Amino acid sequence: MNILQLIYVLEVAKYHNVSKAASRLYLSQSALSQQISRLEKELGYELFSRASHGFYLTERGRQFCDAAQPAVDSWQQFQRSIGFENSRCKKNLRIAMGSRVYSNGLFQDIASFFDNLPDLEVTFITEAGFDYLAGLKDGSIDLALDRLPPHSLMNDCPPLDCCNLIGESQCVLMSPMDPRSTMEYISPRELQGSAMITGLEGSIEDRTLKETFKNHGISPGRVYRSDGIHTVINLIRSGKGVAIGPRSFASYYGVAAVPLNPPGLVYLSFICPADRSSSPEIVMFRKYLLDICSHRF
Known part of the structure; x- marks a missing residue:
């Protein structure tokens, strides 16, 4: 209660x-x-x-x-x-939010939560290319709602308190007109030489894609990079290339999503520095999201 x-x-x-x-x-x-x-x-x-x-x-x-x-x-x-x-100075909570928050329909619930906390000012950072790990490290944000990158990319991160909210199949996102869009599954090796769409050079998305290709011993063809999710989606829809992302992007953004084989889950996670995880507003917010996600998904 x-x-x-x-x-x-x-x-x-x-x-x-x-x-x-x-x-x-x-x-x-x-x-x-x-x-x-x-x-x-x-x-x-x-x-x-x-x-x-x-x-x-x-x-x-x-x-x-x-x-x-x-x-x-x-x-x-x-x-x-x-x-x-406190001289009427409102407390500010700075939250980095990945696109999975929107594709899973969570944003309205998040906004409603903070409507009931009028003395807490909230800043949402939603740029697709924003490096939330760097933000957590330098203190420019308080928490992130996004996927965690591979552990190999988190060596210099501060201690984090993380919990999984929603697990989704990792898919290859492509134009509905792409001949591969009707496939039941697609293997990483079938992406050899494909044009890929990702975040800016050095972003978490870009580094994660490089790590994935390295682990499977494959090389992409041309790479398109953008720090805007709408540009990424427009490139996918127009058939310029494919991207790797969650299944929920298919219906939300109007693209095809073919699950990767072997299959695997990628989670939308609640991520905050361990030294801030016990602050009352973060504890309450985390419990609220866990309750919603456990009953809805």
Whole structure:
């Protein structure tokens, strides 16, 4: 149980309607319903009676809300007082986000989480070529939501606290018109001499691609590089080359995705420096994302 779940219950109780409460909370209806059901399971009793005309508190639900409202009021007052005592300087959380956040439909959930923390200013860094490992090392970002590169590329990283959120098949992304797009699988060796599309020279994407090709003893043909995901996708769609990426990119960006063989999972991970992993906002945010991903994916 966490303070966000208390807020969710109170909003549903106020409107007797999950759709209206979800709109107020900037959540999807399904995400809010999952949070309520999860809390009821944890408590061992129902908070609401569900009917065609709305959601209404049970007797235990009313008792729960009577106890929850002062707790929420105190939490919000605490947030305000902390901001005031710090000369109203809001705390800033800087998050690097890879494209997998969007292709897996997580961004709206992330934005909704921070809507309920008004005293925390959030900066999202979304450039495709941004080296988040360097950012974590020099302190310019606080955490990253992205895939981890191969261990061989992480030798000079600070100690990291990482947890996996979503695992996806690693695929070769290509134009739907590419003759190979109907293949069930494709091996790395079948990419020998293919034109490849990746991030800027020296970026995590570029170094990961080079490592993959080196491990399989193959060489690409022409290499197109860009620091913008939309340019990368346009190059793929137009048939200029192929890229390696997650299956979720296929439906989100309108490209074909053929799984690599041998198959393997690549994870969207929650990544932060070990010395910051116990800060309250990071602990709460990590738990929130783990709860969502464990029930949705």
